[in-house]
Amino acid sequence: xxxxxxxxxxxxxxxxxxxxxxxxxxxxxxxxxxxxxxxxxxxxxxxxxxxxxxxxxxxxx
Ligand SMILES: [Zn+2]
Numbered sequence: 001x002x003x004x005x006x007x008x009x010x011x012x013x014x015x016x017x018x019x020x021x022x023x024x025x026x027x028x029x030x031x032x033x034x035x036x037x038x039x040x041x042x043x044x045x046x047x048x049x050x051x052x053x054x055x056x057x058x059x060x061x
Contacts, residue, residue, distance in 0.1 A: 010036040 002021070007014050008029035017026055029037050 005040040006037050007040050008032060008034065008037050010034040014040075 001018050003016050003018055004025070005014075005016050006026055008031065010029060011032040011034070013029055013031040015030070019026075025039055027035050027037050029035075
């Protein structure tokens with residue numbers, strides 16, 4: 001399950017969430033309850049890199 005990185009533009013709260021690919025993105029800040037959360041694409045240490053880690057779901061290529 002991937003980890004997504006979020007940040008609130010309102011209060012600056014910085015957090016990560018474990019979500020599946022199908023889960024909707026979080027938009028409401030859990031701290032200040034404002035709908036000012038953006039998804040951050042930063043150096044999240046998820047090991048999608050490297051050989052031997054290719055997913056072949058549903059037979060598609
Ligand atoms: Zn906030």
